[in-house]
Amino acid sequence: MAQLVYSEKQHFLSKKNFYLALALELLLVLEITYQISANPNLHLSPSVLFLLGSSLLILTAILWFLQELSLKIKITNKGLSFKMAPFHLKQRKLKWQQIAHCKIVSDPNLLSWNADIENSWQEKKFTLNARHGLALTTVQGERLFIGSANLQALKEAIENGVEKHKAKHAL
Incomplete structure (x- = not known):
């Protein structure tokens, strides 16, 4: 059974703002x-x-969509999983053996929107807060970026999860 190391749920639009x-x-x-x-x-x-009625209906639908837009991240000793609702129906799981390289990224806010175009097209992004999170490369060569609101806790969880995985497989 997987031991939970870190869990985070982010919403694009908070209840108060909604x-x-x-x-x-x-x-x-x-x-x-x-x-x-x-x-x-x-x-x-x-x-x-x-026209007035349909404009109000469209505005309500946009607000509902922004309220439902969320990203859930879980890190365990077996790997990490994430789900970006409403785009994903089920969470995507990556085992530590499937991850070739991972790095914590924290770009300044203005720089995050001017990222290198070539790199931008080559990675799949799952983020609600610009360019703050975890950049991954899988063994198959797939590049992912998973955003996080709490980078320090994410970094500690990644280190802790990898250590637990290595300790378990060292025995």
Whole structure:
């Protein structure tokens, strides 16, 4: 059985920010309703009402998507696993034997968006916070980047997980 060394769950949009955006959207709806009811001479065509309704529906769908966007990372003595919802239906697991190289990356915020284009296309990114996390290369040559909000704890967990794996297989 795998021994859990580190676990982290990140959300793109916190509950507080989600409710704030939802409240602003509700205020927008109330303002539109007030303007329509306060001005009796205002005649809106059905196409304008449809456009308003569909815009609010799209805005609500975007807010819901951003609320559901999350990244979950687990590090055990057997390896690491991650899942980026809603894109992944199940978590992806990598055993320590499958990882050829790993490195903790912490680029400054402005530099993270100006990364080398060649390297950018060659790696799969699973991150919600720019270029702070774990860069991996698998034995098969696949390059991954898994973002993390707590780099120091992630670094200690990687070292601890690898040590436990080596100690277990040394016996």
